[in-house]
Amino acid sequence: MNRVRAIALNTFREAIRDRVLHSILFFAAILLFLSLAMQEITIGDADQVVRGVALGGISLIASLIAIFLGVGLVYKEIDRKTIYTLAARPIPRWMLLCGKYLGLWLTLLVELLFLTAMYVLIVGSQQGFPEPAIFLSIAMLMLEMTLLTAWCTLFSSFTTPTTATAFSLCIYVIGHFADDLYLFGKETEDPGVQALLLGLYRVLPNLSIFNIRAEAIHNIPIPASEIGYAAAYGLCYSAAVLAFAVVLFERRDFK
Amino acid sequence: MSTAIRTEKLGKIYRTGFFLRPYEGLADLDLEVPEGTAFGFVGPNGAGKTTTIKILMGLQSATSGRAWIHGQPVPAPASRRRVGFLPERPYFYDHLTAYEFMDFYASLSDLPSAGRDARIRALLARVELDRFARVPLNQFSKGMLQRAGLAQVLIADPDLLVLDEPMSGLDPMGRVLVRDIIIDERRRGKTVFFSSHILSDIESICDRVAMIVAGRLRGQGTIPELLGQTVNEVECVFQQGGQRIPQVVPPDGVDALIRRMQAEGAAVISVHPRQKTLEQVLMSEVERAKPVQAARLGVLA
Numbered sequence: 001m002n003r004v005r006a007i008a009l010n011t012f013r014e015a016i017r018d019r020v021l022h023s024i025l026f027f028a029a030i031l032l033f034l035s036l037a038m039q040e041i042t043i044g045d046a047d048q049v050v051r052g053v054a055l056g057g058i059s060l061i062a063s064l065i066a067i068f069l070g071v072g073l074v075y076k077e078i079d080r081k082t083i084y085t086l087a088a089r090p091i092p093r094w095m096l097l098c099g100k101y102l103g104l105w106l107t108l109l110v111e112l113l114f115l116t117a118m119y120v121l122i123v124g125s126q127q128g129f130p131e132p133a134i135f136l137s138i139a140m141l142m143l144e145m146t147l148l149t150a151w152c153t154l155f156s157s158f159t160t161p162t163t164a165t166a167f168s169l170c171i172y173v174i175g176h177f178a179d180d181l182y183l184f185g186k187e188t189e190d191p192g193v194q195a196l197l198l199g200l201y202r203v204l205p206n207l208s209i210f211n212i213r214a215e216a217i218h219n220i221p222i223p224a225s226e227i228g229y230a231a232a233y234g235l236c237y238s239a240a241v242l243a244f245a246v247v248l249f250e251r252r253d254f255k
Numbered sequence: 256m257s258t259a260i261r262t263e264k265l266g267k268i269y270r271t272g273f274f275l276r277p278y279e280g281l282a283d284l285d286l287e288v289p290e291g292t293a294f295g296f297v298g299p300n301g302a303g304k305t306t307t308i309k310i311l312m313g314l315q316s317a318t319s320g321r322a323w324i325h326g327q328p329v330p331a332p333a334s335r336r337r338v339g340f341l342p343e344r345p346y347f348y349d350h351l352t353a354y355e356f357m358d359f360y361a362s363l364s365d366l367p368s369a370g371r372d373a374r375i376r377a378l379l380a381r382v383e384l385d386r387f388a389r390v391p392l393n394q395f396s397k398g399m400l401q402r403a404g405l406a407q408v409l410i411a412d413p414d415l416l417v418l419d420e421p422m423s424g425l426d427p428m429g430r431v432l433v434r435d436i437i438i439d440e441r442r443r444g445k446t447v448f449f450s451s452h453i454l455s456d457i458e459s460i461c462d463r464v465a466m467i468v469a470g471r472l473r474g475q476g477t478i479p480e481l482l483g484q485t486v487n488e489v490e491c492v493f494q495q496g497g498q499r500i501p502q503v504v505p506p507d508g509v510d511a512l513i514r515r516m517q518a519e520g521a522a523v524i525s526v527h528p529r530q531k532t533l534e535q536v537l538m539s540e541v542e543r544a545k546p547v548q549a550a551r552l553g554v555l556a
Contacts (some may be wrong), residue, residue, distance in 0.1 A: 006362030
């Protein structure tokens with residue numbers, strides 16, 4: 001496990017020294033500050049709108065970073081030929097890929113902790129210390145990122161960053177409309193279309209189950225069973241996607 | 256003597272272009288590298304040297320045949336347990352400093368923490384990079400990167416060093432440094448397997464050589480074995496009237512030449528038999544392999 005940790009820490013170190021990441025986080029901090037301005041231009045419960053904009057911003061930035069870093073995770077190693085000295089070590093390839101994935105996951109965790117701290121500082125300065133539900137919604141976002149980065153890792157293991165970005169964005173968008181896919185599949189009368197849509201619903205990820213921001217903003221209690229189901233779903237699905245990525249990565253020639 | 260590397264009918268066919276045309280990178284390679292030798296793998300560019308090394312290092316899969324390193328089948332990770340590898344034109348993580356870079360590879364080799372710092376510092380000193388331990392690799396020159404790469408090869412004190420063109424692009428001092436390291440490691444009983452198309456390096460360092468041309472092995476053995484024991488030509492130097500006269504003749508023409516020159520009043524200064532050079536042997540193999548080279552593309556068509 002030392003070797004997985006070494007690869008993960010190297011991936012983490014590479015990511016946090018990337019200036020693009022610093023720029024995105026700076027932009028995120030500005031976005032959180034701007035969310036306070038919503039209070040001035042909102043009719044109704046302005047506090048809820050501020051919380052909604054801030055949490056939405058955190059979700060958007062986290063997803064952007066996950067895709068930005070995830071799609072180049074393996075490809076960059078191959079393109080820059082750093083993979084040669086890495087894969088030539090007595091390390092099984094699954095270990096190499098898992099190390100890279102864990103490094104990315106750690107980067108996203110630290111980035112989300114940073115954004116959470118910014119939320120507490122900025123939004124908390126106006127509305128007081130956030131309710132636990134806010135932290136729970138960010139934890140669920142981390143689960144969503146766990147799944148999204150597994151897909152990015154899969155795409156990165158066999159294609160270029162441009163194609164992987166397009167695929168990852170598709171997964172992100174479809175994943176957030178998975179419930180609609182299911183409803184449409186149920187409603188349609190064409191059995192072929194129905195089979196296709198329900199099939200896609202079963203195979204593609206349902207990212208909307210991790211979105212409890214509305215409940216958190218309005219402080220509506222969420223049953224523990226829902227959280228437990230989402231956690232189990234996210235972890236099992238991520239493991240399955242990673243296993244598929246490993247299968248592809250094992251067969252890959254480094255030219 | 257046990258073998259460090261053994262291959263049996265190793266072959267690789269690449270698929271290139273839109274129509275995935277076959278290209279034979281390597282064919283029926285039977286290689287045997289004894290332990291404790293400095294083994295040179297020579298051939299022109301595109302001969303299949305890097306392909307062979309990549310297959311041995313588990314970076315590419317062989318299309319046919321089998322290979323073993325220290326008796327372990329390739330590409331199992333266990334086969335690379337006692338191996339240090341330097342790729343051609345190495346690229347490394349440029350966000351790391353030289354020290355962090357070495358520490359990373361030490362972690363990958365499961366090197367214990369105790370003594371790791373001393374080992375890293377000693378190796379950086381050995382490749383003359385100790386003054387640059389805290390400098391990020393993105394500020395290193397090509398030669399410095401090559402030396403850092405060599406230090407990373409040695410981090411776990413491997414029994415087999417696999418070096419792909421270790422001297423390409425190095426200045427004379429860098430080449431001497433690499434050569435000294437290879438000789439040192441060989442003296443310590445390690446096996447050094449390295450590819451090169453710079454034949455003077457091979458002749459000065461290696462115990463054994465394998466020659467590959469157009470993806471096929473053209474011979475392996477000690478350098479005298481490869482060159483053949485027969486004398487190719489003889490250089491005779493005479494002196495007449497204060498002037499030196501060099502003459503080169505086939506071995507069976509020496510007696511007649513000496514008799515003729517002595518009859519003309521010349522004195523014999525030296526008679527020096529000339530053997531074929533590695534370069535001549537390689538060039539003749541390249542010439543012989545031209546039909547094979549033409550057939551490599553579309554080998555399966």
